[in-house]
Amino acid sequence: MAEVLRTLRLYGRLQRAAARGALQYRLNLLIGVVTGVVYQGSGFAFVWVVMHTFPSMGGWSLREVAFLYGLRLTAHALYVLPFSSLIGLEWLVREGELDRVLLRPLNPLVQIMAKRLGVGQVGDLLAGVVLLVIAVPPLNPGMILFCLAAVVGGALVEAAVSLALASLSLRALNTLALRAFADDLFSKFGSYPMGVFGGAARWALTFVLPVAFVAYVPASVLLDRTGELIVPAPVACGSPLLGVALFALAYRVWRRQLRHYQSTGS
Amino acid sequence: MIRVESLTKVFRRPRAFSGPLGPLRTLVTRRYDERTAVDGVSFEIPEGEIVGYLGPNGAGKSTTVKMLTGILTPTDGLIEVGGRVPWRDREANARAVGVVFGQRSQLWWDLPLIDSLRLVGDLYDVPAARFTGSLRRMCDLLGLDDFLHTPVRQLSLGQRMRGDLAAAMLYDPPILYLDEPTVGLDVMAKQAVREFIAETNRIGRTTVVLTTHDLADVEALCRRIILIDKGRVLFDGGIDDLVTAYAPPRRLVVELADDETRAFEIAAGSSIPELIARVSAEHTIRDLSIHEPDLESVIKRIYAESER
Ligand SMILES: Nc1ncnc2c1ncn2[C@@H]1O[C@H](COP(=O)(O)OP(=O)(O)OP(=O)(O)O)[C@@H](O)[C@H]1O
Ligand SMILES: [Mg+2]
Numbered sequence: 001m002a003e004v005l006r007t008l009r010l011y012g013r014l015q016r017a018a019a020r021g022a023l024q025y026r027l028n029l030l031i032g033v034v035t036g037v038v039y040q041g042s043g044f045a046f047v048w049v050v051m052h053t054f055p056s057m058g059g060w061s062l063r064e065v066a067f068l069y070g071l072r073l074t075a076h077a078l079y080v081l082p083f084s085s086l087i088g089l090e091w092l093v094r095e096g097e098l099d100r101v102l103l104r105p106l107n108p109l110v111q112i113m114a115k116r117l118g119v120g121q122v123g124d125l126l127a128g129v130v131l132l133v134i135a136v137p138p139l140n141p142g143m144i145l146f147c148l149a150a151v152v153g154g155a156l157v158e159a160a161v162s163l164a165l166a167s168l169s170l171r172a173l174n175t176l177a178l179r180a181f182a183d184d185l186f187s188k189f190g191s192y193p194m195g196v197f198g199g200a201a202r203w204a205l206t207f208v209l210p211v212a213f214v215a216y217v218p219a220s221v222l223l224d225r226t227g228e229l230i231v232p233a234p235v236a237c238g239s240p241l242l243g244v245a246l247f248a249l250a251y252r253v254w255r256r257q258l259r260h261y262q263s264t265g266s
Numbered sequence: 267m268i269r270v271e272s273l274t275k276v277f278r279r280p281r282a283f284s285g286p287l288g289p290l291r292t293l294v295t296r297r298y299d300e301r302t303a304v305d306g307v308s309f310e311i312p313e314g315e316i317v318g319y320l321g322p323n324g325a326g327k328s329t330t331v332k333m334l335t336g337i338l339t340p341t342d343g344l345i346e347v348g349g350r351v352p353w354r355d356r357e358a359n360a361r362a363v364g365v366v367f368g369q370r371s372q373l374w375w376d377l378p379l380i381d382s383l384r385l386v387g388d389l390y391d392v393p394a395a396r397f398t399g400s401l402r403r404m405c406d407l408l409g410l411d412d413f414l415h416t417p418v419r420q421l422s423l424g425q426r427m428r429g430d431l432a433a434a435m436l437y438d439p440p441i442l443y444l445d446e447p448t449v450g451l452d453v454m455a456k457q458a459v460r461e462f463i464a465e466t467n468r469i470g471r472t473t474v475v476l477t478t479h480d481l482a483d484v485e486a487l488c489r490r491i492i493l494i495d496k497g498r499v500l501f502d503g504g505i506d507d508l509v510t511a512y513a514p515p516r517r518l519v520v521e522l523a524d525d526e527t528r529a530f531e532i533a534a535g536s537s538i539p540e541l542i543a544r545v546s547a548e549h550t551i552r553d554l555s556i557h558e559p560d561l562e563s564v565i566k567r568i569y570a571e572s573e574r
Contacts, residue, residue: 006391013388021376024417096370102337103372104389105360168289172279177286259339259353262277263332 010106014114022116038123046127058195063135064223065193070131071147072191072215075154077125083159084118089169090176096264098170109163109254137223146240150218153240157214158186160246167250167257182209190214195228206230210246213239267441267473268311268334273343274497275304275329303329305497306343313440314471316463318478318488322569326497327477328367331445334475335365347441361390364434368446371430373418379429380414383436390437397436404432407462424455431462438470445477460486481561493565495572505561513559514567518542523550532556 057065085092092098092112101111139147165179190211194202206212217239220226226233278298283291304326311317321327332338333345336352336359345352352359365372373382387397405411408428413421421429427447434442444463448456464487466472476487484491484505491508493501501508515531518541522528530545532538538556545551
C-alpha cells in the first residue's frame with residue numbers, strides 16, 4: 001500500500017515536472033491548445049453529424065449508434081490520456097531515454113506514462129461524454145455502474161493491445177506502423193454495430209483483435225441487445241473484466257520484454 | 267562489492283521487414299544479426315576501490331556498465347553488486363548505485379538544475395533534511411551555486427557534467443559508475459571532476475568504476491585498471507605492474523645538427539653512456555633526452571598486440 005502511494009506521489013511529481021518543461025516552449029503549447037480546440041470542435045461536429053444524418057445501422061436506431069459511438073470515443077480518450085507517451089516509445093528507446101528510466105527506482109511504465117499527459121485528448125473525452133449523456137438509454141443504478149466499468153474496461157482493452165505491441169519495440173523492432181494499424185482498426189470498426197460486418201470479419205474483430213469488446217459488446221448489454229452477439233450473454237456481462245485481464249496479460253508481456261531490452265550503442 | 271563472472275552480452279538486432287506487420291514477421295522468422303559486445307569478462311572489485319575500466323572504442327565498456335546497472339540483462343554469466351543481481355533486482359540495485367554517462371545527461375533538459383536535483387531526491391526517497399544537507403555539500407564540492415537555477419539545456423558541458431555528478435551522488439550511493447565523465451571537458455573542468463571523484467571516494471569509501479579515454483584521469487585516480495578489448499579482459503591489475511610488464515624500452519631521443527630528430531631504443535640492462543658515445547661518433551648531437559615510457563605508450567602497445 002505504501003508502495004502504491006509512493007508510486008502515485010512520484011507519478012504526480014514527474015507529471016508536473018513534464019508540464020513545467022513543456023511550458024518552456026510557449027509556441028508549442030499554443031499550437032497544442034489550438035489543436036486541442038480544433039479537435040474538440042471536430043468532436044462536436046461529429047456529434048452533430050451523427051445525430052442528424054446517420055441512418056440506422058444493422059438494426060440499431062440512430063440514438064443507439066450514437067450511444068455506442070460515445071462509449072467507444074470515451075473509452076479511447078480515457079486510454080490515450082495517460083498512455084500518450086507510449087506512442088513515442090521508439091523515440092524514447094533511440095534517444096536513450098529508456099536507459100534513464102531504467103536507472104531510477106520506480107516502475108518504468110509509470111515513469112514513461114509520467115512523461116506526458118495526452119491533453120489533446122480532452123476534446124475527444126468531452127465529445128464522447130456529451131454523446132453518452134445525450135444518447136444514454138434509461139438505466140438503473142446497477143446499469144450505471146456497469147456503464148462506468150465498461151468505459152474503463154474498454155480503455156483497458158485498447159491500452160492492453162497498445163502496450164503488448166509497444167513491448168516489441170524494446171527488442172529494437174519498429175512497431176509504430178503496426179500500432180497505428182491496430183489503432184486504426186479500433187477506431188474504424190469499434191464504433192459500429194458488428195452486425196453490419198460479414199461473419200469472418202466479425203469473428204476476427206471479436207476474437208483476434210478484441211475490437212468488439214471496447215464498446216460494442218458492453219453497449220449491447222446496456223441496450224438489451226445481447227441476443228445478436230456472437231458471444232454468450234454472461235461473457236458479454238463480464239466484458240469490463242476482460243479489459244482488466246487483457247491489461248494484466250499485456251503488462252506481463254511488457255515486463256518480459258523489458259528483460260530483452262537492447263538499449264542503444266552510444 | 268562487485269563480482270562479475272564470465273559475463274557475456276550478445277546483442278541481437280532483428281532483421282526488419284517492411285510493412286505494418288513487419289515486426290510480427292520478424293518475431294516469427296527469428297532472423298537476427300548478432301554481435302558479441304562483452305565476451306566472458308570476470309573481475310571482482312572490493313569496497314572503496316577506484317578501478318579504471320579501459321579499452322578502445324567499441325571494446326564493450328559501456329555495455330558492461332549497462333549490465334552492472336541492470337539496464338541490460340546479460341546473455342550469459344554472473345553479476346552481483348552488493349549481494350544483488352542488478353537485472354533481477356533492478357530497483358533495489360538502482361538505490362545503491364549512482365551513474366553518470368558522460369555522453370548523455372540524466373537531468374531534466376528543460377528544467378532548472380535545482381528542479382532535477384529535487385526530482386532525484388524524490389525518486390530516491392531522500393528525506394527533506396538530508397536532502398538539504400546533501401545539496402549544500404554538492405554545491406560546495408562542485409560549485410553549483412552559479413547555475414543552480416539555470417535550465418539544464420543552457421548549461422555548458424562542464425556545468426552539466428557537474429550537475430550530473432551531483433545528481434548521481436545526492437542519495438549517497440555506495441557505488442558510483444562513471445562512463446566517460448570527462449569527455450569533452452576543458453582542463454579545469456576535468457580537474458574539478460577528478461577532485462570530486464577522489465573526495466567522494468575518500469570520505470564515503472564509495473566504490474568507483476571509471477571508464478575513460480583520458481589516461482590522465484586514470485593516473486590521477488586509479489591504482490588498478492582493467493583493460494578490455496573486443497569484450498575480453500586483456501589485463502587486470504595495478505598500474506605499476508602494467509608498466510613493468512608491458513613497458514616498451516626507454517628511448518634516447520637526439521636532435522642532430524641538421525635539425526633531424528632520431529630516437530634509439532635503450533635495450534634493458536645496456537649502458538646509456540655507451541649508446542650516447544656510439545651515436546655521437548656518427549652524428550653531431552645538438553640536444554638529447556631520455557624518454558621514459560608512459561601509461562599511454564604502454565596501453566597503445568597492448569591494444570596493438572591485441573589487434574594482431
Ligand atoms: N544497443 C546496442 N545494440 C547493438 N550493438 C551494440 C549496442 N550497444 C553497443 N553495441 C556494440 O557492442 C560493441 C561494444 O560497444 P560499447 O558501447 O560497449 O563499447 P565502448 O567500450 O563503450 O566503446 P566507446 O569507447 O566507443 O564508448 C560495439 O561493437 C557496439 O557497436
Ligand atoms: Mg562507451
